[in-house]
Amino acid sequence: MTRTSVVTLPLAFAATLAGSALMAENRIDTQLPNAPELAAYGDMTVGVRQLEMVNPNQINILAIDPGADKPDPLPTYDRPLTVEMWYPAEQGATGDTTMKAYLRDGKTEVRLSGRAVRDAAPAGAGYPLILISHGYPGNRFLLSHLAENLASKGYVVASIDHTDSTYRTQAAFGSTLVNRSLDQLFVLEEMAKMAAEGGEFAGLYDADNAGLIGYSMGGYGAIITAGGGVTETSVGYSWGAPHGTLGIHLAGSETHEALPDPRIKTAVAFGPWGMNTGFWDATGLSGIRIPMLFIAGSQDDTSLYEKGVRAIWENASDLPHGLLTYVNGGHNSGAPMPAPQESFFFSEEKGFNISEHYTDPVWDTARMNNIAQHFVTAWMDAHLKGDEAKASYLDLIEDSNAGVWSMNEDGTPKEDHSYWKGFAKGTAKGLMYEVKGAAE
Structure with missing residues (x-):
């Protein structure tokens, strides 16, 4: 074997490996x-579009020094938000069905593949609107499996990149605490304007008939948006929002009482955060004004289960609230998309394998996603x-393992x-489904 052949073969092999990574479908x-x-996907062709929004004159949490005197007035800025919108499109539309997204490391850009056609012409009218709010950190593509699936069934879905909370913009946690619900409601208003004004999306969806889906900190925000107010203790946390700026979401305050929007009729919260750290109590959670579906893993070590998500559900208001539990599942139960192929590496900077952000030690991610798609569709x-x-798909015995299969020929x-x-x-x-609260 010549020196040329010795060098060429490894290079060719390396090129093949690099090519396979670049061509990963994900x-x-x-x-x-x-x-x-x-x-199962619905019958509708799906389109997807990127939108840019700016919420003016918002409190600039990052510009406030928690160790200095409280500034008066508080600094403000125009807060940018990128939104990915999935929607029913013209039947048979063809084109690019890939999306570019960054991984949990905030550096690696990958390609995701689905069924939505980029910039396809919208079709139909009056669809319900659903907002999606990711975790901390996350991005607008983290629940893309669910967004695309719902759009194929006659929904318009707007998934938000929350500034200071994405993989590439992750910053002080106080910004997420204060802004998460405000972002959700601002995007609702902007989407309402887009549907009401003349243009390509006029009349496509009904923003007066909206739902909200949140994961982790997105679930925290969904509870606030639904009417749940945070505790006075959490407003004063030194590690939270500086100088009491979280007080706008304090249970019983005028600002919080004015926050919930009647256009949002229901919400789904995957692994909502905060009960484990004192952000919620029975008084605050009694303020929830809409039916909610909570989804959790019984081994959630981030939001916790018995003293976390389950406790939120148990203390929620007297409305029909559901709790779907993935037995032995962790914090990632149901919400994140399957781990991109390129995420399977250990990050020295982050201190963990990046794929762990998407996966579960027990449950297969695609299996969890399919179950979540089923229940969220029914809800x-x-x-x-x-x-x-x-609704009949939600009329179940509590323990799935106890179900009896008994059919006639x-x-x-x-x-x-x-x-x-x-x-x-x-x-x-391996599933549990429980319901509490009075009938509507």
Whole structure:
């Protein structure tokens, strides 16, 4: 073997490896054979569009020195927000179905593949609007599997990049505490204007009939937006929002009482944060004004479960609130998209394998995503579309493992059949679904 051949073969092999990484599909639209019924994509072609918004004259939390005297007036700035919008598009539209997104390390850009066609012409009218709010840190693509799936079923979905809270802009936590709910409501208002004004998206969706989905800190924000007020103790945390700026969300305050928007009819919160650190109590959570679905892993070590998400659900207001639990699942239960291929590396800077941001030690991510797609579809269809048939998918025995499969030869259920609706025989395992609160 010549020196040339010795050098060339490793280079060719390295090029092949590099090429395979560059060509990674990183699909967000995986549908496993055991996916529950309502996880399936709808019949609509989906489009996707990037929007840029600016919320003027917002408190500039990053410009406030917690160790100095409180500035008067508080510094302000124009707060930029990038939004990714998925929507029903002209049937049969074709084009680019990839998205570029950064990984948890904030440096590596990857390609994601789905079914939504970039900048496709919208089609139809009057669809419900859903807002999506990521965790800290996160980005607008973290729940893209759910956004695209819902859009195929007749929703317009706006997913927010929260400034100071994305992988590339992560900054002082106080900014997230104060701004998360404000961002959600600002984007709702901007989307409402876009639908009302003349233009390509006029009339496409009904912003008066809106839902909200939040993950982790997005779930924290969703609780505030829904009417849950934070505790006085949390307003005073030295490590939280400086100089009492979180007081605008204090339970019982005039500013918080004026915050909830009647256009938002329901919300879904994946692993909502804050109960474990004293941001919520029974008084604040009693202020929730809309039905909420909480989704959690029973081994969540970030928001916690018994003293975290489950305690939020138990103390929420007397409305129909659901709790879906992935038994033995962690903080990532249901929400994050499958880990991109390029994320499987250890980051010395972050101190962990980047793929851990997306994965769970016990549950397969695509499986968790399919279950979440099923339940969120049933929940949103019931609350935003008034679809009573979909509500029946939420009328379940609490423990999925206890369900009995008992069918007649003609496929109709026998009297003792209690298996979770929408799940094929043997596929409803390791889940709990509970409901509290009075009927609407």
